[in-house]
Every structure is written in C-alpha cells, then in structure tokens.
Amino acid sequence: MPFQMFLQQLINGISLGSLYGLVAIGYTMVYGILRLINFAHGDVLMMGCYFAFYAILIFSLPWYFSFLVAIFLTAVLGIAIDRGAYLPVRKGPRISALITAIGVSFLLENLALVIFGGRPKPFYRPPLFGKVIEWGDLHFLTLSLWIPFITLVLVLLLLLVIYRTRTGMAMRAIARDMETVRLMGVDVNRITSITFALGSALAAAGGIMWALKFPQIEPYMGIIPGLKAFVAAVLGGIGNVIGAALGGFLLGLLEIMLVALMPSLGGYKDAFAFLILIGILLFRPIGIMGEKLPD
Amino acid sequence: MHPTRDRILTGLSFMALFAFLYWAKGNATEYQIRLMNNCAIFITLAVSYNLINGICGQFSLEPNAFVAIGAYTSALLTMSPAEKQISFIIEPLIWPLNVISIPFWLSLIVAGVVTGFLAFLMGFPVFRVRGDYLAIVTLGFGEVVRVVANNLQTITNGPLGLKGLVPHTNLWWSFGFMTCTLFFIWRLTKSSFGRAMKAIREDEVAAEAMGIRSFRYKMMAFTVSGFFEGIAGGLLAHLITTISPVLFTFFLTFNLLIIIVVGGLGSTTGCVISSVLFVLGSEALRAVEEPFSIGPVHVPGIPGMRMVIFAVILVMVMIFARQGIMGRGELSWQRLIDLLRRTGGLLRSRG
Numbered sequence: 001m002p003f004q005m006f007l008q009q010l011i012n013g014i015s016l017g018s019l020y021g022l023v024a025i026g027y028t029m030v031y032g033i034l035r036l037i038n039f040a041h042g043d044v045l046m047m048g049c050y051f052a053f054y055a056i057l058i059f060s061l062p063w064y065f066s067f068l069v070a071i072f073l074t075a076v077l078g079i080a081i082d083r084g085a086y087l088p089v090r091k092g093p094r095i096s097a098l099i100t101a102i103g104v105s106f107l108l109e110n111l112a113l114v115i116f117g118g119r120p121k122p123f124y125r126p127p128l129f130g131k132v133i134e135w136g137d138l139h140f141l142t143l144s145l146w147i148p149f150i151t152l153v154l155v156l157l158l159l160l161v162i163y164r165t166r167t168g169m170a171m172r173a174i175a176r177d178m179e180t181v182r183l184m185g186v187d188v189n190r191i192t193s194i195t196f197a198l199g200s201a202l203a204a205a206g207g208i209m210w211a212l213k214f215p216q217i218e219p220y221m222g223i224i225p226g227l228k229a230f231v232a233a234v235l236g237g238i239g240n241v242i243g244a245a246l247g248g249f250l251l252g253l254l255e256i257m258l259v260a261l262m263p264s265l266g267g268y269k270d271a272f273a274f275l276i277l278i279g280i281l282l283f284r285p286i287g288i289m290g291e292k293l294p295d
Numbered sequence: 296m297h298p299t300r301d302r303i304l305t306g307l308s309f310m311a312l313f314a315f316l317y318w319a320k321g322n323a324t325e326y327q328i329r330l331m332n333n334c335a336i337f338i339t340l341a342v343s344y345n346l347i348n349g350i351c352g353q354f355s356l357e358p359n360a361f362v363a364i365g366a367y368t369s370a371l372l373t374m375s376p377a378e379k380q381i382s383f384i385i386e387p388l389i390w391p392l393n394v395i396s397i398p399f400w401l402s403l404i405v406a407g408v409v410t411g412f413l414a415f416l417m418g419f420p421v422f423r424v425r426g427d428y429l430a431i432v433t434l435g436f437g438e439v440v441r442v443v444a445n446n447l448q449t450i451t452n453g454p455l456g457l458k459g460l461v462p463h464t465n466l467w468w469s470f471g472f473m474t475c476t477l478f479f480i481w482r483l484t485k486s487s488f489g490r491a492m493k494a495i496r497e498d499e500v501a502a503e504a505m506g507i508r509s510f511r512y513k514m515m516a517f518t519v520s521g522f523f524e525g526i527a528g529g530l531l532a533h534l535i536t537t538i539s540p541v542l543f544t545f546f547l548t549f550n551l552l553i554i555i556v557v558g559g560l561g562s563t564t565g566c567v568i569s570s571v572l573f574v575l576g577s578e579a580l581r582a583v584e585e586p587f588s589i590g591p592v593h594v595p596g597i598p599g600m601r602m603v604i605f606a607v608i609l610v611m612v613m614i615f616a617r618q619g620i621m622g623r624g625e626l627s628w629q630r631l632i633d634l635l636r637r638t639g640g641l642l643r644s645r646g
C-alpha cells in the first residue's frame with residue numbers, strides 16, 4: 001500500500017474510530033454501574049439524529065444550536081428510559097434487565113418507524129464540515145478532522161466529570177460496590193440517571209457526527225454503530241472509559257484497513273467486528289484495559 | 296400422579312389434533328391452513344429455543360442464524376437443477392450443489408443435522424462466556440450468518456436469495472415435525488439430562504460441585520436446539536417458497552424471544568400456548584396497520600404499529616409479570632382436571 005493511500009485510510013479510520021469510541025463510552029459507563037448491556041444505546045443514537053433533524057427542519061434553529069438541543073433531548077430520553085423501563089426491573093434477575101433492554105431497543109426503532117416514517121431522510125451538513133481539503137493526493141472533508149477533535153474534547157470533559165467531581169466519584173464508587181455506596185447515603189438512582197444522561201448525550205453527539213459523515217438518517221441506522229461500539233467497548237475492557245475510546249479507535253482503524261488491504265472482503269466488513277469480539281472473548285476477555293474477568 | 300392416565304390423555308389429544316387436521320385439510324380456507332402451519336412452525340421453534348434459554352438458562356440470541364442455515368440447506372437440496380440455473384444469474388452455484396436434488400423429508404433431516412453440527416461447533420467458543428456476553432456473542436453469530444448469506448454468492452445467491460421453491464410444507468409435515476420435537480424435548484427435559492440442565496440454570500457453580508459437567512450439558516442443549524430449529528427453518532422455507540437474507544434478521548429472534556418470555560422462560564407447554572397466541576395475535580393486530588373507520592372518523596393505517604405493541608408487551612411482561620403465563624411450571628392433566636372440578640363445583644354450588 002503506497003504511503004499516500006495509507007495516510008488517507010488512516011484519516012478515515014481515525015474519524016470512524018472516534019465515532020465508535022464516543023458511542024462505546026455510553027455502553028461502558030452503563031455497564032460499569034449496572035452490569036447491564038444497554039441494547040437500546042444504538043437506538044438512542046438514532047433518536048438523537050432525528051431530534052437534530054427536526055430541530056433544524058421544524059424550528060429552523062441554527063445548526064449548532066439545534067445540535068445542542070438534540071443532545072439535551074437525548075439525555076432526557078436516556079433518563080426516561082432508565083426510570084421508566086430499567087429501574088422497575090433492577091431488583092430482578094439480570095436476564096430480565098437484558099430482555100427489557102432488547103424490548104426498549106425494538107420499541108424505539110419501531111416508534112421511530114411509526115412517527116418519522118421508514119424512508120431515509122437527508123441530513124443537513126453545515127458548510128463548515130463539508131469543505132474538501134486537498135493535500136497532494138490526499139483529499140478529505142473538514143469533517144474528518146473535526147470528528148476526532150470534538151471526540152477528544154468530549155472525552156476530556158467526561159474524564160473531568162468522572163475524576164474531578166463528587167458525582168463522578170459516586171459513579172466510580174458505585175461501579176465498585178453498589179450496596180456499600182447506598183449505605184453511605186449516596187442516591188444511587190440519581191447517579192444512575194446521570195450516567196444514562198451522560199452516555200446518551202455522547203451517543204447523540206456521536207450519532208449526529210455519524211449523520212454528518214453518512215448524510216442520511218433512518219430508523220434502523222443505530223443498529224450497526226451500536227453493535228460495533230459494543231465490540232469496541234469490550235475490546236477496550238468494558239467498564240473502562242479510556243479503554244472504550246481506545247477500543248473504538250482501534251476497531252475503526254482495523255475495519256478501514258481490512259477493507260483497504262483486501263477490497264474483495266468489503267462485503268464482510270460488518271461480520272469482521274464480531275469475529276474480533278469472539279476472538280477477544282476467547283483469548284483476552286478483559287480487553288485491553290480491563291481489570292477483572294467479566295462474569 | 297397418574298402417569299398412565301396422563302399418557303393416554305396426551306395420546307388421545309394428539310389423535311384428536313390429527314383428526315382435526317384431516318378434517319381441516321378438506322374444509323379450511325387456504326388462509327386458515329397457512330395460519331395453522333405458522334403455528335406449528337413457531338411452536339417447533341419456540342420449544343427448541345426454550346430448551347437452551349429457559350431450561351438450561353443460557354440466554355442466547357442465535358435462532359435466526361440456525362433458522363437461516365436450516366432454510367438454506369434444505370432449499371438448496373430440494374430445488375431442481377434447472378430451477379437453480381434460473382435462480383443463480385450472477386454467479387453459478389458451485390458443484391455438487393448444482394446437480395443435487397433430494398426428497399423433501401430427507402432435506403429436512405439433512406438441514407437439521409447440518410444446523411445441529413454447526414451449533415455444536417459454535418458451542419465451543421460460545422460457552423466460554425456467560426450471561427450478557429453469551430447473548431452478544433450469539434447475536435454476533437446471527438449477524439455473521441446473515442452477512443455470509445448476503446455475500447457468498449456462489450452458494451446462497453447473495454441478496455437475491457432463493458426463489459421458486461416447491462411449497463412442500465403442508466399440515467402433515469409441519470404438525471408431524473412439531474409433534475416429534477415436542478415429544479423429544481419433553482422426554483429430554485424429564486430425563487436426568489433435563490434435570491442437569493435445570494440445575495445449571497439454577498446455580499452453575501453448585502451444579503458443577505455436584506458433578507455435573509456444565510459445558511457438556513450446555514453443548515447438548517445447544518446442539519439439540521440447533522437441530523430442531525434447522526428443521527423448522529427448512530419447513531419455513533418451503534412454506535413461504537422464497538428466502539433471502541432479510542428474512543433472517545434479529546427480528547425473527549426477537550419474535551421468538553417474546554414468545555418464550557410470555558409463555559414463561561423454562562416452560563415447554565407455556566411456549567406452546569404463547570406461540571399460538573403470538574401467531575393469532577399478530578394476525579389480529581394486522582388491523583391496526585390497515586386504514587379503518589370508526590363512524591365518521593377515518594383512521595389511516597400505521598405501518599410498524601404491530602411491532603411497537605409487541606415491544607411494549609415485552610417490556611410490560613418484564614416489569615409486571617416476569618413469570619409469563621406458566622412461569623417455570625408445566626400445564627399438566629392433573630392441573631386441568633383440578634381446574635375443571637373446581638369450576639364444576641363452583642357452578643353446582645351456584646345452581
């Protein structure tokens with residue numbers, strides 16, 4: 001592979017990987033606290049895109065403001081899902097929570113289908129992100145630089161919340177031992193809701209950037225990024241925020257490079273992530289940065 | 296406990312079922328027969344899915360993969376060489392599949408064996424993990440099978456799928472295989488193997504401590520479940536006569552999951568009841584997707600509304616009635632007779 005092409009693929013891989021990373025953080029945070037795979041995470045991402053779409057279309061807000069509104073609404077949706085569906089089953093067996101999550105995922109997809117219609121909608125790409133940059137043989141959208149940059153900023157902000165605030169301290173403590181933390185007088189349900197809000201907000205941010213990159217949205221658009229991000233979260237070591245971001249980068253790069261090196265396997269791209277997942281679970285179930293064996 | 300009486304009653308009721316089918320063959324409409332076939336296939340699928348999820352307690356999400364493998368295997372084996380040549384327009388089917396054509400019943404058995412064998416192979420990596428991870432890995436296998444079906448042009452004909460299958464599946468085949476599956480899985484769950492599986496479901500560590508090799512029993516449940524789901528896949532393929540990768544998405548697994556959860560995870564009879572409810576219910580709910588009028592008010596049809604309702608039902612069952620219809624219990628003749636006596640007594644005391 002010539003160096004030019006390698007650089008080109010590297011840029012593509014990093015921007016795709018950042019998106020996986022952002023979404024993966026949501027999985028990892030919820031899993032860290034509740035030991036629950038939030039199946040609906042990818043669909044929350046999809047809802048975020050629709051919120052942004054309608055904020056621009058109906059309320060004709062400027063795009064940056066409508067994106068913020070969409071991220072806020074998605075965070076509220078995350079809290080609503082936690083309170084409405086997950087909280088009532090939290091005391092039951094873990095499998096019930098998982099089944100509930102699958103149910104919520106289907107509910108969101110089909111609700112979106114009913115409300116927004118099944119036809120893909122074109123997503124507005126602001127000129128700031130749409131310019132093509134050319135360096136020699138390299139050419140890419142400004143978006144490809146913005147995505148990693150925004151991701152980096154968001155991850156740093158999140159780390160600040162987790163490691164420098166009392167709420168973050170409570171989150172980390174709950175991930176260790178929920179019952180003890182409850183006895184210490186921490187409102188576990190409140191912290192859980194905040195976790196869902198943060199995870200969903202990041203999913204919305206990731207989703208909006210996904211929609212800018214592949215500029216159309218439809219009710220099932222969340223499934224593939226959702227599944228891939230889950231793989232990224234496991235790759236990085238589930239429960240670990242930095243690990244999730246790294247896992248996302250790695251998965252994005254691997255996927256792009258696989259297709260670049262072996263174009264004939266392009267159709268199998270979506271299966272590739274799962275083969276990686278099976279590989280990790282077989283050989284290093286704790287992932288890159290994980291601490292203990294998942295159960 | 297009256298084992299002999301129960302056996303006779305069960306035998307009689309199956310005889311009654313087949314007598315009814317004989318009658319239905321001549322008298323029921325095509326639509327009703329289609330629904331009955333659907334019921335039989337969904338019962339076969341749900342009962343075998345319940346074996347691994349409910350009885351053995353290994354929450355997995357792979358039936359769409361198994362059904363797909365079974366459907367493709369059996370379809371490729373029954374299609375005539377001429378039909379295959381017409382279907383495979385982009386790239387020809389590889390040898391020897393392009394010349395083989397075998398009877399329907401044999402193709403179903405082969406579909407079951409192939410699916411069972413693949414389930415066995417899948418089991419090695421899959422049962423290295425537990426709980427949520429098991430769910431995701433099996434879901435991943437489902438995706439891999441779908442992606443392979445989409446891309447392996449020379450075997451599956453890619454996104455075009457296989458068309459023009461002979462509609463071999465009739466009431467005898469579907470209910471015949473349903474009866475075999477029910478009989479086999481019922482006997483299995485009542486045997487020492489079944490008790491070992493239930494022990495693993497309740498507490499794997501304790502079961503291991505009692506000398507149960509959990510890996511072996513999980514593999515057994517997975518393989519058996521794969522075998523019957525493969526057969527059901529073959530039946531399904533020859534019922535709808537056209538198969539393509541879009542048929543075997545996670546959607547299929549989701550439907551089966553609703554069935555076994557509503558029936559009661561771990562209850563074979565519960566699964567039978569809820570399969571019938573599901574097939575009839577989804578037909579009844581077709582109404583909400585079609586336009587209808589209440590007096591002067593005209594309500595346009597809402598496509599997709601059925602799945603919204605099903606998803607809400609699933610979440611509601613999880614929140615308010617986690618046990619489903621039967622919980623982990625089974626419907627037995629004794630319970631039915633007691634129920635009849637009680638209602639009889641109640642009626643007498645009133646009258």
